[in-house]
Amino acid sequence: xxxxxxxxxxxxxxxxxxxxxxxxxxxxxxxxxxxxxxxxxxxxxxxxxxxxxxxxxxxxxxxxxxxxxxxxxxxxxxxxxxxxxxxxxxxxxxxxxxxxxxxxxxxxxxxxxxxxxxxxxxxxxxxxxxxxxxxxxxxxxxxxxxxxxxxxxxxxxxxxxxxxxxxxxxxxxxxxxxxxxxxxxxxxxxxxxxxxxxxxxxxxxxxxxxxxxxxxxxxxxxxxxxxxxxxxxxxxxxxxxxxxxxxxxxxxxxxxxxxxxxxxxxxxxxxxxxxxxxxxxxxxxxxxxxxxxxxxxxxxxxxxxxxxxxxxxxxxxxxxxxxxxx
Amino acid sequence: xxxxxxxxxxxxxxxxxxxxxxxxxxxxxxxxxxxxxxxxxxxxxxxxxxxxxxxxxxxxxxxxxxxxxxxxxxxxxxxxxxxxxxxxxxxxxxxxxxxxxxxxxxxxxxxxxxxxxxxxxxxxxxxxxxxxxxxxxxxxxxxxxxxxxxxxxxxxxxxxxxxxxxxxxxxxxxxxxxxxxxxxxxxxxx
Numbered sequence: 001x002x003x004x005x006x007x008x009x010x011x012x013x014x015x016x017x018x019x020x021x022x023x024x025x026x027x028x029x030x031x032x033x034x035x036x037x038x039x040x041x042x043x044x045x046x047x048x049x050x051x052x053x054x055x056x057x058x059x060x061x062x063x064x065x066x067x068x069x070x071x072x073x074x075x076x077x078x079x080x081x082x083x084x085x086x087x088x089x090x091x092x093x094x095x096x097x098x099x100x101x102x103x104x105x106x107x108x109x110x111x112x113x114x115x116x117x118x119x120x121x122x123x124x125x126x127x128x129x130x131x132x133x134x135x136x137x138x139x140x141x142x143x144x145x146x147x148x149x150x151x152x153x154x155x156x157x158x159x160x161x162x163x164x165x166x167x168x169x170x171x172x173x174x175x176x177x178x179x180x181x182x183x184x185x186x187x188x189x190x191x192x193x194x195x196x197x198x199x200x201x202x203x204x205x206x207x208x209x210x211x212x213x214x215x216x217x218x219x220x221x222x223x224x225x226x227x228x229x230x231x232x233x234x235x236x237x238x239x240x241x242x243x244x245x246x247x248x249x250x251x252x253x254x255x256x257x258x259x260x261x262x263x264x265x266x267x268x269x270x271x272x273x274x275x276x277x278x279x280x281x282x283x284x285x286x287x288x289x290x291x292x293x294x295x296x297x298x299x300x301x302x303x304x305x306x307x308x309x310x311x312x313x314x315x316x317x318x319x320x321x322x323x324x325x326x
Numbered sequence: 327x328x329x330x331x332x333x334x335x336x337x338x339x340x341x342x343x344x345x346x347x348x349x350x351x352x353x354x355x356x357x358x359x360x361x362x363x364x365x366x367x368x369x370x371x372x373x374x375x376x377x378x379x380x381x382x383x384x385x386x387x388x389x390x391x392x393x394x395x396x397x398x399x400x401x402x403x404x405x406x407x408x409x410x411x412x413x414x415x416x417x418x419x420x421x422x423x424x425x426x427x428x429x430x431x432x433x434x435x436x437x438x439x440x441x442x443x444x445x446x447x448x449x450x451x452x453x454x455x456x457x458x459x460x461x462x463x464x465x466x467x468x469x470x471x472x473x474x475x476x477x478x479x480x481x482x483x484x485x486x487x488x489x490x491x492x493x494x495x496x497x498x499x500x501x502x503x504x505x506x507x508x509x510x511x512x513x514x515x516x
Binding site: 196 | 339340341343344347348351352354355358446447449468470472475477479
């Protein structure tokens, strides 16, 4: 419909008394305001990205500056430039948070603080004589950071604190479990690592579900993405490789994948569908090379695997079009 | 209240899962120690270098001292002297003994004791994230006594660390079946 036809149509409706001048003006104003809002949202998103890129560059600059001058600094100065910088950045963020217009700038300072604080604590404990490479010390540092950022989130309600809380919580989980295991030879190293990844990823999925209708949908999507990737990756790895395969995980894996794909429809989330399809393809390639390459021969096994991959790809596309996009 | 609880179920489950796994790992490590106890002490040597690894061996169930041939101009004084220790597996303590005392012991040089235990190195597991901070990697240099799911860190003398790997210091010699430091536990007085 071109402009001339639109005006003719409006003119006909006006003559028949179906639209009024005020109604037409209201619709026009609403449309232009939405467009302006969209443009403003795009602008604010861009400036947010730039703030955080800037924060990352500041962090890199601090690290490089400290690294280049490390041997010339005394112990107190080392603590001040690392832990001191982290605390200073945090405090600056709190000051900027008081002004609504500077809220995004405040969050970028919190971001710098979150990146530098682990280094600051490691340096401090190292100077204090603790064995920072030990799992016990790492657990303690992770626990301090997790508590600090979770408390900050509870009081200040900034999403950057939740991101760091999740990161430090994950670090705490892995380091504390390492501290408990303590190189125990009765536990299979790779199997335990696989189970830990599985549990951490499952936690991410549940947290993503919790946040999907709350604070930030973006956080929820990221948690879903990392969660599904980690969960299926760990489950596939736990299946092992013939002849040391784990039959339980090899048999249960297809069920897990189809469960994830089903959840993509229920949660209307693409990352479940994409990773589910990708891991199903990886599983087919793994099983084909493990069990069928010798009996059927590689060429035929590859042909069969290829057809199955095509089928999975079409199935994923069909689900996306019918249930998720709609 | 109930509605709030229902809304927070995913969060509660999400946080409970890793906590439960930590509890499960702790139980799987510490629970077997209540039901399984090693009983047979063992003899080991500490100190020396790569060449003195074969200084003490077991021959006809008794300790035998072998001659060590060093290359020319080799600085033997660089490394600590080889010493013999008996480890009490019940108390998890070691006591130094002389070679003549050790020769009175009846030894089993099999890696596995008659009650199924073996002395092994740690797995050096650093975990996923801890790997980036090298946490836990030193456990590779620790010694453990292990049987099935049971495993316990050994307090050997001297404290094992990276030197154990490079200098090959702690060397298991044999299980003490009979003799002054035999099966039933505490060190007798000499």
